[in-house]
Amino acid sequence: MTELESAQRRADLAERAARAGAAVAEEAFRSGIAVETKNGKTDVVTQADRDAQRAVIEVVREEYPDDPVVGEEDEELKAVPEEGPAWIVDPIDGTNNFVRGIRVFGTAVAAVIDGEPVGAATVLPALGDSYLAGPDGVALNGEPIAVSDRADPELCTVCPTIWWGYDDRDQYAAASKAIVDRFADMRRFGCAQAVLAMVASGALDGVLTNVQANPWDSVAGVHHVREAGGTVTDLEGERWRHDSRGLVASNGAVHEHVLEAAREIER
Known part of the structure; x- marks a missing residue:
């Protein structure tokens, strides 16, 4: 074989x-x-x-x-x-x-x-x-399926994913503000694997978090995004791995904008 x-x-x-x-x-x-x-x-x-x-x-x-x-x-x-x-x-x-x-x-x-x-x-x-x-x-x-071809961030919809605990709600708020300041709209679905799949299908243009995702919440969806032609990195812009801190997934065309929004969470 x-x-x-x-x-x-x-x-x-x-x-x-x-x-x-x-x-x-x-x-x-x-x-x-x-x-x-x-x-x-x-x-x-x-x-x-x-x-x-x-x-x-x-x-x-x-x-x-x-x-x-x-x-x-x-x-x-x-x-x-x-x-x-x-x-x-x-x-x-x-x-x-x-x-x-x-x-x-x-x-x-x-x-x-x-x-x-x-x-x-x-x-x-x-x-x-x-x-x-x-x-x-x-x-x-x-x-x-394939990721979207939208390149104008003002036409894109981005989702904050993974959960921020009660002690980190300021980061959740910062993530939401970073998104609505840059993109057309924001969605949140409460299911990390679903939203990564939506990036792969082009329904969403980006997904972001600054926390380290558990592998069961992320690895399958990351593979979907990459096989659909998208980009997935950590907060440093390096190729995402199962042990990376932060997860930034996009259609590729607006990745730098999604990455900048993710980085703003902790500023």
Whole structure:
């Protein structure tokens, strides 16, 4: 099997695994499921998160029983191995939306080799949207997609992503101001993987945060953006990695503007 064929096999498996997890989440959606908290009042989790993660891992283990798994829930790894293959799983990204009955949530699965994604899938079951990125392009519901070609920031819509805790709300406010000062409009959806996928499809022109994103919130979506022709960097403008501080994703044409907005958060 060639390297390209191996990458495509992992991408296809990521899609099957994400669909399995998303099916579990969709079945529990708006079912009155109990809500728990983890590390704060807004850091919520449900049994559906745990069940969806198990469903994803079961699919992965059928083909790759020995590959490590990085997952948000339970006792899975919390950091991406620098060498060899691994799988990164967010069983329900956007759990706050999920528990409120808001449709913007999904299951994201990324396959990585030596820390770099080779395939990724994000399935948003309540919206009926599935994004799949392999080694050669990205598709939404089976149709190829690409980032927007908007180059005028005053025509662009940008999203602040990842959550700022209560002690850092000044940074959330600064991020919002930096965006509305530069761009046509701002959106916030409460689901990092969904908004990165929207950059890949051209629905959004940029996404930014100054915090370090967890790998399960970011790696799959970053792969989508890059395969769609976009740019993803850290706050220094260097190529983004799973351990970077800050995440700035754009269509490429307005990247410097999005990057400058991200840098302004901490000024």
